[in-house]
Amino acid sequence: MTSVTVRAPAKINLGLSVGGPRADGFHDVATAYHAISLQDELVAAASEELSIALTTADGIPLDDVPQDRSNLAVAAALALAERAGVEPLVRLHVTKSIPVAGGMAGGSADAAAALVACDALWQTGLSRSELAELAAALGSDVPFSLVGGTALGTGRGEVLTPVLARGRFHWVVAIADGGLSTPDVYAECDRLRGGTPVPEPRVADALMAALRTGDADALGASLHNDLQAAACSLRPSLRETLETGAQAGALGSLVSGSGPSVVFLARSPEHAIDIAVALSATGTCRSVRRAHGPVAGARVVGDG
């Protein structure tokens, strides 16, 4: 085998409850992660040295994303090689569909994809739980990008518990021009809270019940993100995007993670088209994508 192709999904947080700042600067969260069919594709090919290239689906190079070991896919390949005791001789190519710094864990998806692809290429023989351990060390969202589906995340988000979820949900993603820095959004959240005591983070029972029954109306009504006010404060145009989707009859809407991507829940694939058309017509965002969830985590889709 000289090359392996892996796809990894974007995540949205159906509920994101954020605690106060911890001593280490992180925040404890309780979140219902949901993997959707907006995916990055990574090809790992045997090579004389470690390298990475990132392009859009149209083949346009993404020069604003780091290409050194601070790229999460490179960091993942290096961590796996060290753990498995092999040389990290691999050329990575990422075709990005997940917006960069969009609050949809695109970097984490690439890290999970690199772990799965290099694991197959190098035939490391590591167990799934050993890969999950490497994933948690790479970033809070990477373990979820490995497993996908719908799951509860606690701690920094890296402690996962499976969620009993029924049904398939239809989403519209409004991708904003430019990203938001995750640390900046958490800092703004702390600033807006003004030092008032913050309760233990917790995902609402109504949200968990909606997932158990697969009830899209109930899910739409219980979507919640504690970071939404902070993201809207830093990027006020998001309020207009949210309003446009609401007027188009979305069952629910929310800023995804730390933003600035905004997601809308539709009743059906046809309804998703209506919402997407309304969003495109108002020009409040750079692009609009439709997706469904839940989908699987990082997985091999081809080798050669």
Ligand code: ATP
């Ligand atoms: P977070 O997981 O912190 O919520 P996000 O989903 O908002 O992040 P990402 O697309 O993961 O956003 O990118 C966050 C930052 O990580 C980018 O600004 C970029 O500099 C860096 N980064 C490192 N590796 C990657 C990668 N493979 N793809 C995209 N960004 C990456």
